[in-house]
Structure formats: C-alpha cells, structure tokens
Amino acid sequence: MTGTLIVPGTVTHRPAHRDPNVLRWLGAYTASMVGDSVYYIALSWAAVQQGSPAQAGVVMAVSAVPRALLMLGGGVVADRFGPRRVVIGSDMVRCAAVLAVAALLFLTSPGLWPLALLAVVFGTVDAVFMPAVGALPARVTSRDQLARVQGMRGIGIRFASIVGAPLGGLGVAIGGAAAAFAFAGLLIAVSVPLLISVRIRELPADDKACARGGTAGAGEAAGGPGASPGAGVVGTAAPDKADTHPTTPLGDLRAGLRYIRGHRVLAPLMLAIALGDLGFVGPLNVGLTLLADERGWGASGMGWVLSGFGTGAGAAALLLAVRGRLPHAGHVVGWACLAGSVAIGALAFVPNVLGAVGVALLIGLLAGLSGAMCGALLQTRADPAYLGRVTAVSSLVSLGFAPLSMPLSAAAIGAWGTGPVFVGSAVVCGLGGVVALCVRDLRRAELPG
Known part of the structure; x- marks a missing residue:
C-alpha cells in the first residue's frame, strides 16, 4: 500500500508550482495541516468540557514531552525508511487515533484519559x-x-492556520468535539491517497552509505569550494568497508550529528535559527497577550496584531514561491533577522493598535523571509540522505527549546514590564542575524538557481 514510486534522479526543468507531482505533495501537506488545526481546536474544547481549566492545560501540553524526547530518533527513522513512507504511516496512525476518539466521544463521556492518550x-x-x-x-x-x-509550503501553513480554526469551531458548533474530531480525521485521511500517488527520487547508493556512518569529502561536507553544485554537499569519497554494513539507529544518529557539527553552513545556521526563535517566540506569544492587556487593546486588538503578523509572513512565503530563489541568501537571512529584531523591540513602544498592526506586519514579513530562507538553505545545503536528521535538529530547536522562553518571558514581564523584556528578546533574536553575517560560509551561502 505504501510502496515507493521511484523516478530517475535526473533534473527536471519544470517549475515546482507547475509540477503535478509537487502539487500533489502540497495538497497532501496542506490537508494534513488543516486537519491538525481542527484537531487542536477539538482537543482544547473537549478538554475544557471534560475537566477543569488546569487539567485541560495539562492535556494540551502533554504532547510536547514525547515530541521533544523522540524528535532526534524520528529523524533517524525518516532517513532509514524513507520520508514518504514515514509520512504516510504517520498520517494513517493520526487519522485512526482521532477517529477512534471521535467515536468514543459520540458513544459515551469517557473523561480526560482518552484525550490525554x-x-x-x-x-x-x-x-x-x-x-x-x-x-x-x-x-x-x-x-x-x-x-x-x-515558499509553497509556507503558503500551505498560512492557509491551514487561517482556515483550520474556523473549520474546527464550525465542527464544534455543529456536533460538539466528536464532530470536530471526525472532521479532523477525514482531513488528515485526504493526505494519504495523495501521498501514495507522489513519485519520489531514489538516493544514489554512495549517498546512502555516507549517511549511515560514512565520511564525506572534507571540502564538500563543510560546504566549501569543493562542493559539487549538482549533488548537494555530501562528499563523493568512497565509504570505508565497515560503512557498507548495516548500522544501528544510534550509529545513524551520531553520524547525522557529526555531519551537522562539521558542516560549515549548517552548523552556524542551526545556531542562528536557535537564537532567532528564542528571541521571537516569547514576545510574539505570551508577551503580545500581556502587552495587549497592558495597553487596553483587548482580545480583538490582539487578534488584529496577529493578523498583521500572519499577513506579513504569508507575503514572504508568496515572494519565495513566485521568485523561486533570492540572491545572496546568507545576507538576506542575517539582515532580515537583524531588522526583524529591531521591529520586535519597537512593538512594545507603539501607542495604538493601528501602529502595532503595522509593526507586526513588518515583523511577519522579515521573520517570514528569514525563516523561509533558513528553511531553503537547510533543504539545499544538506544532503537528501541526511535531511531527516537535519530537520529533526532544527525542529527540536524551534519546537523543543524555543517554547521554554514563554514562561520566562511572562515571569520577566511581571518583574520588569513589557518594554525591557521585548528589547531583551530583540537582542537575542538579533544575535541570530549577527551569527549569519559574521560566519563567512553562511554569509556567502547561495540558493541554487
């Protein structure tokens, strides 16, 4: 059922937005993301209905623990078994789990335990x-x-965030949490046949060997001048005899971490992403809520500010999707991050909602541009055989470590106020841009054209 459809590794000159294969992938990804958004609305509503606010908060937060603990291992799984097969299996499991809970809620009132599970x-x-x-x-x-x-993926994410919440609310209004869960499961199910029809490229044998503990050529593994422009950044040096033997998952994980650590572009890029997210997540989540309350903007004002941010981020994704590439990618990452950090610091001193919406739109545009370019550099500078592990590390930084800044930001705002905390967060975010501009190989990094 999940057998791999393989196409030759030759380069196609068809633009991605006109490639039916890419569009099938994008449709599957977007449907899955919309289903995710509906699922979170259904989960939060059901948790509040079945328990106290504190218990509902625990249910909403409990998924972060296995995600953070297992993310690096998930990257190994994706690289060992193939990303298409893993995504299909993941969506099938998620669909079955959501539909099972929907049926359980429809038939009975089971309490919080199935929601936590x-x-x-x-x-x-x-x-x-x-x-x-x-x-x-x-x-x-x-x-x-x-x-x-x-860029197309970024548009899909923005579409899911805009459409998913109203659909989840509509499902709850029509038939309660059970109906919303069923709707989420059906949306996730739509992705499975689309993914099955997606054709993928098989990795060359030497790439597979290097990814499982082999040693890449020094110039290419570092992303330096010796890198082959048509083959990513993995070396062409023949793997050792021992590298042709099956390796353990732990060995694959160590090989992936060594690969990232020794890469002259990916290593500083991970640091830049970490600093940018740490400085961005706190102010634009809990910090914005406290700022809106302090200024008397209310929930509607905060919603308008968030809309401005989403519009800017969507515009950045659309720009990359239309242009295909931007020159001087490393410079764009650094300067966009620095300019975005200044805008983050300025947000705390804007006196009215209209001005805050304008600043938030600028933050979304700059942060969206920087984030999209970081993602594009990860995609193009990492060898495909390592991309699962590379993505796992970047996701762990963004989804595992960066959210820790939210309670710290809230506590700091309680102690010192919004202005100093927003400025401090802006400094941390700006350090990511400093890293991008000070590390020569990252500063000079380009996207393939």
Whole structure:
C-alpha cells in the first residue's frame, strides 16, 4: 500500500508550482495541516468540557514531552525508511487515533484519559512526522526548485492556520468535539491517497552509505569550494568497508550529528535559527497577550496584531514561491533577522493598535523571509540522505527549546514590564542575524538557481 514510486534522479526543468507531482505533495501537506488545526481546536474544547481549566492545560501540553524526547530518533527513522513512507504511516496512525476518539466521544463521556492518550499519540507520531515532512521535498523535485517549494509550503501553513480554526469551531458548533474530531480525521485521511500517488527520487547508493556512518569529502561536507553544485554537499569519497554494513539507529544518529557539527553552513545556521526563535517566540506569544492587556487593546486588538503578523509572513512565503530563489541568501537571512529584531523591540513602544498592526506586519514579513530562507538553505545545503536528521535538529530547536522562553518571558514581564523584556528578546533574536553575517560560509551561502 505504501510502496515507493521511484523516478530517475535526473533534473527536471519544470517549475515546482507547475509540477503535478509537487502539487500533489502540497495538497497532501496542506490537508494534513488543516486537519491538525481542527484537531487542536477539538482537543482544547473537549478538554475544557471534560475537566477543569488546569487539567485541560495539562492535556494540551502533554504532547510536547514525547515530541521533544523522540524528535532526534524520528529523524533517524525518516532517513532509514524513507520520508514518504514515514509520512504516510504517520498520517494513517493520526487519522485512526482521532477517529477512534471521535467515536468514543459520540458513544459515551469517557473523561480526560482518552484525550490525554490521544495527545501523547500525536506527540509521539509528530516526532517522526516532522523530520519526514522536512526531508520529503528534496525527494519530489530538483534542487533548483527547493527554495520555491519552501515558499509553497509556507503558503500551505498560512492557509491551514487561517482556515483550520474556523473549520474546527464550525465542527464544534455543529456536533460538539466528536464532530470536530471526525472532521479532523477525514482531513488528515485526504493526505494519504495523495501521498501514495507522489513519485519520489531514489538516493544514489554512495549517498546512502555516507549517511549511515560514512565520511564525506572534507571540502564538500563543510560546504566549501569543493562542493559539487549538482549533488548537494555530501562528499563523493568512497565509504570505508565497515560503512557498507548495516548500522544501528544510534550509529545513524551520531553520524547525522557529526555531519551537522562539521558542516560549515549548517552548523552556524542551526545556531542562528536557535537564537532567532528564542528571541521571537516569547514576545510574539505570551508577551503580545500581556502587552495587549497592558495597553487596553483587548482580545480583538490582539487578534488584529496577529493578523498583521500572519499577513506579513504569508507575503514572504508568496515572494519565495513566485521568485523561486533570492540572491545572496546568507545576507538576506542575517539582515532580515537583524531588522526583524529591531521591529520586535519597537512593538512594545507603539501607542495604538493601528501602529502595532503595522509593526507586526513588518515583523511577519522579515521573520517570514528569514525563516523561509533558513528553511531553503537547510533543504539545499544538506544532503537528501541526511535531511531527516537535519530537520529533526532544527525542529527540536524551534519546537523543543524555543517554547521554554514563554514562561520566562511572562515571569520577566511581571518583574520588569513589557518594554525591557521585548528589547531583551530583540537582542537575542538579533544575535541570530549577527551569527549569519559574521560566519563567512553562511554569509556567502547561495540558493541554487
């Protein structure tokens, strides 16, 4: 059922937005993301209905634990078994779990335990789903189209965030949490036949060997001048005899971490992403809520500010999807991150909602541009055989470590106020841009054209 459809590794010159294979992948990804959004609305509503607010908070947060603990292992799974197969399996498990809970809620009132169990299942599956999703684009299109695909993926994410919440609310209004869960399961199910029809590229044998503990050529593994422009950044040196033997998952994980650590572009890029997310997540989540309350903007004002941010981020994704690539990618990452950090710091000093919406739109545009370019560089500079593990590390940084800044931001705002905390977060975010501009290989990194 999940057998792999393989196409030759030759480069196609068809733009990604006109490639039916890429569009099938994008349709599957978007349907799955919309289903995710509906699922979170259904889960939060059901948790509040079945328990106290504190218990509901625990249910909503419990999925983060297995996701953070298992994310690196999920990258190994994606690289060992193939990202397409892992994504299909993940969506099938998520669909079955959501529909089972929907049926249970329809037939009885079971309390919180099935909701907590569902959250744990989702968190566990997300640990393999996210790295596989990050590794899949490199197997469905050519390297020169990966930046455009990153923009298309960003548009899918924005579409899911805009459409998913109203659909989830509509499902709850029509038939309660059970109906919303059933709707989420059906949306996730739509992705499975689309993914089955997606054709992927098989990895060359030497890439597979290097990815399982082999040693890449020094110039290419480092992303330096010796890198072959048509083959990613993995070396062409023949693997040792021992590298042709099957390796353990732990060995694959160590090989992936060594690969990232020794890569002159990916290693500093991971640091830049970590600093940018740490400085961004706190102010634009809990910090914005507290700022809106302090200024008397209310929930509607906060909603308008968030809409401005979403519009800017969507515009950045659309720009990359239309252009396909932007020159001087490393410079764009650094300067966009620095300018975005200044806008984050300025947000705390804007006196009215209209001004805050304008600043938030600028933050979304700059942060969206920086994030999309970081994603495109990860996609194009990492060898496809390592992309599951590379994506796992970047996802762990963004989804595992960065959210820790939210309670810290809230506590700091309580102690010192919004202004100093927003400025401090802006400094941390700006350090990511400093890293991008100070590390020569990252600063000079380009997207394939």
